Amino acid sequence: MKTIHEINIDNSSAVIDGKRIDTSRSGSQMLTELYRIYVNDYPKFFKMDILCKLGFIASELLLQAEGAPRFTDRADRADRAILFFNHSSSIQADKAFEETIRDRSDFFPSPSVFVYTLPNIVTGEIAIRNHYYGETNFIILNERDDERIRQVTEAAFTDPTTTSAIAGWIEAPDNHHFTAALKLITK
Amino acid sequence: MELKEELKTKLIEALNLEDVTTADIDDNVPLFGEDGFGLDSIDALELIVLLEKNYGIKIKDPKEGKNIFKSVSVMADYVAANRTK
Numbered sequence: 001m002k003t004i005h006e007i008n009i010d011n012s013s014a015v016i017d018g019k020r021i022d023t024s025r026s027g028s029q030m031l032t033e034l035y036r037i038y039v040n041d042y043p044k045f046f047k048m049d050i051l052c053k054l055g056f057i058a059s060e061l062l063l064q065a066e067g068a069p070r071f072t073d074r075a076d077r078a079d080r081a082i083l084f085f086n087h088s089s090s091i092q093a094d095k096a097f098e099e100t101i102r103d104r105s106d107f108f109p110s111p112s113v114f115v116y117t118l119p120n121i122v123t124g125e126i127a128i129r130n131h132y133y134g135e136t137n138f139i140i141l142n143e144r145d146d147e148r149i150r151q152v153t154e155a156a157f158t159d160p161t162t163t164s165a166i167a168g169w170i171e172a173p174d175n176h177h178f179t180a181a182l183k184l185i186t187k
Numbered sequence: 188m189e190l191k192e193e194l195k196t197k198l199i200e201a202l203n204l205e206d207v208t209t210a211d212i213d214d215n216v217p218l219f220g221e222d223g224f225g226l227d228s229i230d231a232l233e234l235i236v237l238l239e240k241n242y243g244i245k246i247k248d249p250k251e252g253k254n255i256f257k258s259v260s261v262m263a264d265y266v267a268a269n270r271t272k
Binding site for chain 1: 201202203204205206225229230232233236239240
C-alpha cells in the first residue's frame with residue numbers, strides 16, 4: 001500500500017501533507033471556514049452533524065490534493081473504498097436527537113437530526129458526493145489503533161475491485177473536540 | 188411579524204439554511220425540487236414537525252405535505268386556516 005496524501009484536522013488546525021492550512025477560526029467554525037474557502041458548492045454541508053462536516057471537509061481537501069478530475073470522467077466508480085474508524089460513534093448527533101425527545105411536554109423528534117444518528121452516515125455523504133460505489137465501512141474501536149486501521153485497509157485491497165481508499169481515524173465526541181487523521185491510499 | 192415572514196424565519200432555523208436570509212425566499216417559489224428552493228424529503232418531515240410544534244397542526248399523512256409545502260404563500264394560507272395555537 002502507498003499513502004498518496006494525508007490530512008490531519010483537529011479543533012484548532014488543519015494540516016495537509018505536513019503543510020498547515022491557514023485558518024482564523026477554531027472548532028466547528030473552522031470547518032465552516034474551510035468549507036467556504038475550499039468547497040462552497042454543497043449547501044448540504046450546513047445540515048450535517050459535526051462528524052459528517054469533519055469527514056466531508058477532510059475528504060474534500062484530500063481529493064483536492066489528489067488533483068484528479070472530479071464529477072466528470074469517472075462517475076460511479078467502484079474502485080475506491082471509504083474505511084473510517086472512531087471511538088465515539090455518532091454520539092454528538094445522538095445527544096442532539098435525545099434533546100428533542102427528552103421533555104414529554106415538548107416532544108418533537110427532529111427528523112433532520114435523527115438522520116445523523118449513525119456513524120456511517122459520513123461514509124455515505126462522501127460516497128454520494130463523489131459517486132463512489134465501492135466498499136464503505138465504519139468500525140468502532142476502544143481506542144485509536146493505527147495498526148488495526150492498516151490491517152483493515154490492507155484487507156479491503158484483497159477484493160478484485162478496490163484499488164484505492166480514503167481511510168483513517170475520525171473522532172468527534174462534541175462540536176468543540178474532534179480529530180481526523182485520514183489518508184488517501186492506493187493498493 | 189407577518190405570518191409569511193415568521194414562517195421564513197422558522198424555516199431557515201429548522202432547516203439550518205445557513206447562507207439564506209428571509210429576503211432570499213420568494214413567497215411563491217417552489218420549496219422542493221431542483222427548479223425551486225431545493226429542499227428534500229427529510230426537510231419535508233422537519234416542516235411537518237415545525238407546523239405541529241409552532242402552530243399545533245398535525246399532518247398525519249406526509250403525502251399531504253406535497254400540497255401544503257408548495258411555497259411559503261401556500262404554507263401561510265394553510266397555517267392561517269388550520270392553526271390551533
